[in-house]
Amino acid sequence: MRWLEISPGFACNCRCLGCHSCSADSRDQMDTAEVMSWLQKARQQGAEFLWLSGGEPTLRKDFLATLRAARHLGYRRIKVQTNGMLFAYPQMAEKAVAAGLNEVNLLLKSLDPRVTDALNRTPGSHAALLQGVANLRQWPVRLEGDILVTTRNYKELPELVRYWAEQGLRHFNFWLFSLVDQGDADLRRLVPRMSDWVPMMLQARAIAHELGATVCSLNTPPCTIPADAWDLLFDVKGMGLLVVNPGGHAFALETSSIEQGQHVLACESCVLSSTCHGMRPDYLSIHGSQEIVALSAEDVEGRDSRGSILDIPLK
Numbered sequence: 001m002r003w004l005e006i007s008p009g010f011a012c013n014c015r016c017l018g019c020h021s022c023s024a025d026s027r028d029q030m031d032t033a034e035v036m037s038w039l040q041k042a043r044q045q046g047a048e049f050l051w052l053s054g055g056e057p058t059l060r061k062d063f064l065a066t067l068r069a070a071r072h073l074g075y076r077r078i079k080v081q082t083n084g085m086l087f088a089y090p091q092m093a094e095k096a097v098a099a100g101l102n103e104v105n106l107l108l109k110s111l112d113p114r115v116t117d118a119l120n121r122t123p124g125s126h127a128a129l130l131q132g133v134a135n136l137r138q139w140p141v142r143l144e145g146d147i148l149v150t151t152r153n154y155k156e157l158p159e160l161v162r163y164w165a166e167q168g169l170r171h172f173n174f175w176l177f178s179l180v181d182q183g184d185a186d187l188r189r190l191v192p193r194m195s196d197w198v199p200m201m202l203q204a205r206a207i208a209h210e211l212g213a214t215v216c217s218l219n220t221p222p223c224t225i226p227a228d229a230w231d232l233l234f235d236v237k238g239m240g241l242l243v244v245n246p247g248g249h250a251f252a253l254e255t256s257s258i259e260q261g262q263h264v265l266a267c268e269s270c271v272l273s274s275t276c277h278g279m280r281p282d283y284l285s286i287h288g289s290q291e292i293v294a295l296s297a298e299d300v301e302g303r304d305s306r307g308s309i310l311d312i313p314l315k
Contacts, residue, residue, distance in 0.1 A: 001239035003043035005253070007050040007178030008035050009246055011057040014083050015121040016107075018177060018187050028246045032062040038244050039069055047242070049077040050173075051105075058086040064099045081102035081146070085125060087132030097139040104136055106169070108145045110153045111160055117153065137168050144171040150190040154197035155250040161204040165211040172208060174201055174217040174232075178258060179282035188286050194224045195291055202229055219258065220270055221279050223293045233307030238276075264289040271297050272305055 009029035030038075039050070055065060071080050080096070084106045087093045106129065107275045109116040113126035120126075136143060145164050147157065161172055176197075177190045186255075187213055201217060202225070208215045217225070217232040225232060241253040253259060261278030270276070272295055279292055 001045050001047045001242050001289055003049045003051055004047040005053055005241055005243045006035060006038055007053045007245045008060060010055040010061055012054060013059060013085055014125055017119055030246050035066055036069055036303050038087050039073055043073045050075040051079045053081040056083060066094055067096060067099035067101050070165055074124045077103055081105040084129040085134035087135050088128040090135050093135040093139060097141060103142045105144045105146055108147045111156060111163055115152055120123060133167060143169045144170045146173045146175060147174050148177055150196055151192045154192045154200050157200040158203040162207045165208055165213045170213050172215045176219060191286050193284060193287050198225055205232060219280055221276055222294050224291055227299060227303045230303055230305050233305060235306045264292050266292045266294045270294040271300055
């Protein structure tokens with residue numbers, strides 16, 4: 001184990017479309033003693049890096065205490081995954097950094113406030129994010145962005161990456177909108193075709209590199225992007241990340257439902273079939289398998305399809 005990700009609860013101040021927190025019970029929370037126990041247990045098992053997620057972790061009363069405990073236990077990277085809204089209060093950013101926070105992963109949806117607020121189902125969330133980033137930039141914190149790719153924003157990926165890289169973000173993760181946690185809502189309209197959004201992602205990758213940032217695309221089969229862009233791929237198993245959810249539910253990230261793909265007929269003759277996770281079933285149910293193709297030994301010669309970019313060391 002290298003990373004510990006704690007999701008201490010699913011309460012959130014946004015109601016994002018397709019998010020698990022909207023269908024989970026917000027009352028399902030770890031108590032502080034359980035959080036502290038996992039921090040200690042993971043360090044004893046070799047974890048050096050901590051990732052706080054949720055729900056929205058900044059809402060918890062023990063948020064700052066958790067950061068202080070992680071620093072005291074010797075976690076070298078202390079990352080918080082957040083919508084950034086509470087960091088709009090300057091004192092929150094200051095107190096969090098003083099407590100040990102040194103990385104922030106921000107959830108990015110669009111440069112258009114109307115699109116962001118609609119996807120978050122939270123009026124004013126875009127403005128709060130902008131102010132939160134402005135406050136965080138006053139402190140020595142590494143800023144990253146998670147970009148949820150939907151039919152509403154995929155065309156602006158290059159512009160989105162350029163803007164946020166110019167605001168100091170050094171890394172971006174692309175997540176294709178998933179139906180795994182959609183609940184009863186029919187959100188298939190929000191899932192774009194790979195063949196439509198991948199060209200925009202490649203443009204965004206070029207812009208990120210131009211501005212000194214890096215990018216990663218999660219849950220992306222190698223056959224859906226050019227081999228010379230495989231630096232985008234994510235080695236989920238190599239990250240060594242243990243996820244802990246309320247109720248003591250702990251699992252390796254590579255075994256989670258969001259990481260489990262499905263192989264189709266073309267995969268049977270692909271040289272990467274033993275290492276590729278395949279395409280997510282929810283995607284195949286919408287767009288089919290026509291975009292999945294078999295790769296030959298010649299296609300992959302000299303290329304590494306494992307990826308590792310999400311685990312960039314802190315500089």
